[in-house]
Amino acid sequence: MNYCIKMFGIHRKIFDKTTRLLLQTFAESDYFVQTHSGIPENYFAPLKLKINIIGSQKHTFRYILVDFDNLLKSSESQSDLISPSKLNVNYSPSGLHYWAVSGRLFRIIEDISPAYISGCLLEEKLEKELAYFRKFSS
Amino acid sequence: MLPKNSFEIITEFIEQAGFSTGFAEINFPIFFPDYDLRLSASEGINYLLGAATSGNKSIGFFHSPVYFNLHNFIKSECIFITTSLPENLCVPVIFCKNIVSLKNKLTTAIRVSEESGLPVILVISGSVLFNYCEIDDFEFDNGRMSPTIDKRSLDKKISTDNFLDNLNIAEALLSTSFDNKFSSGDTVSLNNEQGAFFDYIVPHIKSPQLESIEKCSEIFISENEERFFKILCLHYPLVFNYQVIPNKQEEELVPILCPGCPFAFIFSRLKTEVYLVFTDIKCPSLSRHLNVKIREAYFTIGLAHNIKNKLLFIGNVSNFKYPLINIDSNVEIILLKDTDTDREFYPEVKLNKLQKAGVTLPYSCNNIKKYGQMKINPKKCKCLKKNERPECIEQSFCPALFRSDDIILINEDLCTGCGLCKSVCPYGAVK
Numbered sequence: 001m002n003y004c005i006k007m008f009g010i011h012r013k014i015f016d017k018t019t020r021l022l023l024q025t026f027a028e029s030d031y032f033v034q035t036h037s038g039i040p041e042n043y044f045a046p047l048k049l050k051i052n053i054i055g056s057q058k059h060t061f062r063y064i065l066v067d068f069d070n071l072l073k074s075s076e077s078q079s080d081l082i083s084p085s086k087l088n089v090n091y092s093p094s095g096l097h098y099w100a101v102s103g104r105l106f107r108i109i110e111d112i113s114p115a116y117i118s119g120c121l122l123e124e125k126l127e128k129e130l131a132y133f134r135k136f137s138s
Numbered sequence: 139m140l141p142k143n144s145f146e147i148i149t150e151f152i153e154q155a156g157f158s159t160g161f162a163e164i165n166f167p168i169f170f171p172d173y174d175l176r177l178s179a180s181e182g183i184n185y186l187l188g189a190a191t192s193g194n195k196s197i198g199f200f201h202s203p204v205y206f207n208l209h210n211f212i213k214s215e216c217i218f219i220t221t222s223l224p225e226n227l228c229v230p231v232i233f234c235k236n237i238v239s240l241k242n243k244l245t246t247a248i249r250v251s252e253e254s255g256l257p258v259i260l261v262i263s264g265s266v267l268f269n270y271c272e273i274d275d276f277e278f279d280n281g282r283m284s285p286t287i288d289k290r291s292l293d294k295k296i297s298t299d300n301f302l303d304n305l306n307i308a309e310a311l312l313s314t315s316f317d318n319k320f321s322s323g324d325t326v327s328l329n330n331e332q333g334a335f336f337d338y339i340v341p342h343i344k345s346p347q348l349e350s351i352e353k354c355s356e357i358f359i360s361e362n363e364e365r366f367f368k369i370l371c372l373h374y375p376l377v378f379n380y381q382v383i384p385n386k387q388e389e390e391l392v393p394i395l396c397p398g399c400p401f402a403f404i405f406s407r408l409k410t411e412v413y414l415v416f417t418d419i420k421c422p423s424l425s426r427h428l429n430v431k432i433r434e435a436y437f438t439i440g441l442a443h444n445i446k447n448k449l450l451f452i453g454n455v456s457n458f459k460y461p462l463i464n465i466d467s468n469v470e471i472i473l474l475k476d477t478d479t480d481r482e483f484y485p486e487v488k489l490n491k492l493q494k495a496g497v498t499l500p501y502s503c504n505n506i507k508k509y510g511q512m513k514i515n516p517k518k519c520k521c522l523k524k525n526e527r528p529e530c531i532e533q534s535f536c537p538a539l540f541r542s543d544d545i546i547l548i549n550e551d552l553c554t555g556c557g558l559c560k561s562v563c564p565y566g567a568v569k
Contacts, residue, residue, distance in 0.1 A: 006389065008389070008391060010394065010537055016143060019270060020140045020141055020143070020270060021140075023140075023141050023270055024140055024141065027272075035237070035265075035269050035270055035271075036265045036269070036331045037144075037237075037264070037265050037266075037267065037268040037269040038264050038265070038268070038388075039167045039221060039264045039267055039268065040167060040268065041421070041422045041423040041426065042165070042394070042395060042396055042421055042422075042423045043167075043169060043396055044394055044395070044396045044397065044537045044552075045394050045423065046391050046394065047268055048268075049268070049269070049270075050331075065389070069540075070541070071391045071392050072389055072390070072391060072392075073390040073391060073392055074389065074390045090542050090543060091540050091541065091542050091547075093540075093547070093549040093550070093551065
């Protein structure tokens with residue numbers, strides 16, 4: 001299966017962290033990964049990253065919108081949308097909700113394991129983040 | 139190995155290649171604190187050219203197109219990185235469409251500049267910044283020279299023959315590094331994620347890649363890059379058939395400005411609807427969300443002659459020169475203090491005392507100060523409970539404000555205490 005994931009987020013540090021861990025997870029699962037980014041309009045405008053993860057030779061994609069901060073005003077109706085409001089997760093200034101949103105991706109994308117991200121969070125003793133991630137990924 | 143982000147790749151390149159002089163245009167999307175010199179783009183270009191002429195490795199970051207007249211050959215490498223396609227061709231230009239090729243393009247740029255004695259422009263697509271890639275470390279042989287200059291070398295002007303010889307050196311190097319060609323039906327676009335783009339162009343010399351495009355029966359180009367192709371056709375000259383692909387509609391996101399944005403504050407305080415508002419601060423969010431036109435101060439002042447419309451110019455103090463011409467009464471000016479300076483064209487006002495133009499605001503986009511910390515009284519915060527639009531978020535576009543269940547919360551790390559949310563809250567919930 002091929003997936004086209006579009007991610008949006010304004011917490012730059014945590015967006016960077018979750019993105020790297022996700023990219024590593026996809027690569028370890030033998031998906032071919034392509035990334036396309038966009039330039040944000042200002043220093044605080046949302047970051048945008050499109051990740052194509054290709055696991056089959058078919059030219060069909062499943063589209064997923066990952067809206068980390070409830071930023072989307074409109075979206076394509078055929079896409080799966082993951083956002084804090086869809087998951088009924090409260091927005092948190094420390095970015096805890098990013099881990100819930102990231103976790104939900106593991107229920108949608110086939111053949112990827114949450115073990116790498118869980119391991120990293122465990123190693124860094126980020127217990128709250130790990131709890132959020134596990135709750136939504138399993 | 140975790141992938142590196144664009145910022146890490148670029149900073150590693152700067153460090154490993156040993157650049158000693160740098161400049162970043164104000165509001166370049168990635169912030170380089172050491173390169174924030176508060177110069178305009180053209181001033182920054184001249185600063186870097188001067189440094190490279192005396193033998194300093196120089197690098198600059200721009201969001202404007204880069205163009206200059208070269209008076210002297212440079213003694214050390216000089217790279218101009220920009221996110222805009224060129225509007226004139228003056229030196230070799232290398233293009234980087236994907237982050238995967240960024241390392242190769244950066245190292246080629248430095249080699250071409252070193253061997254040709256010319257500055258090199260590296261145009262990067264929107265997909266290169268804020269992206270990720272697994273790459274190995276850069277390796278450079280860092281023999282450094284001591285910068286020096288004498289009067290004779292400055293007097294020696296570049297002759298046309300010498301300049302063409304150096305362009306030929308650049309072309310020879312680049313054509314051996316990149317041999318991609320285009321075929322009929324290809325999409326040739328820098329910013330469209332489909333297709334490919336030129337690896338490089340050298341002024342006055344038609345590369346094999348440019349020649350290949352002439353042989354195509356048809357190619358596809360992006361609507362917002364058509365102007366660049368027209369410039370190429372005039373410059374070389376070049377004849378080819380193309381079809382324009384319309385710009386893609388992107389997902390619509392909530393508008394966000396910087397916390398404490400002085401423009402948002404001015405717009406909430408003054409009746410800006412009676413003005414045509416201009417600024418020389420090149421922030422695309424201002425034109426998109428606040429209908430501010432981006433123009434130089436003197437364009438605005440010239441525009442005002444013999445017309446009745448009221449014009450408001452908002453710009454940085456450091457970029458504002460004392461007006462040599464009379465300013466018509468229909469032009470009003472607000473200056474933003476972007477740097478500590480004694481120069482005072484207009485009296486400085488406290489933020490909450492702003493009532494009219496003809497003043498200097500105590501801060502600017504690149505110099506936002508923290509005035510304090512706004513707090514929200516949850517009992518008084520009622521708009522979401524009543525299913526009303528949250529005025530504080532909608533009028534301030536502030537990233538420090540966010541919805542949580544049925545109240546608004548403030549991200550303390552981002553709040554500057556500017557008080558804009560307080561002034562627009564209909565329930566007095568912010569203090």
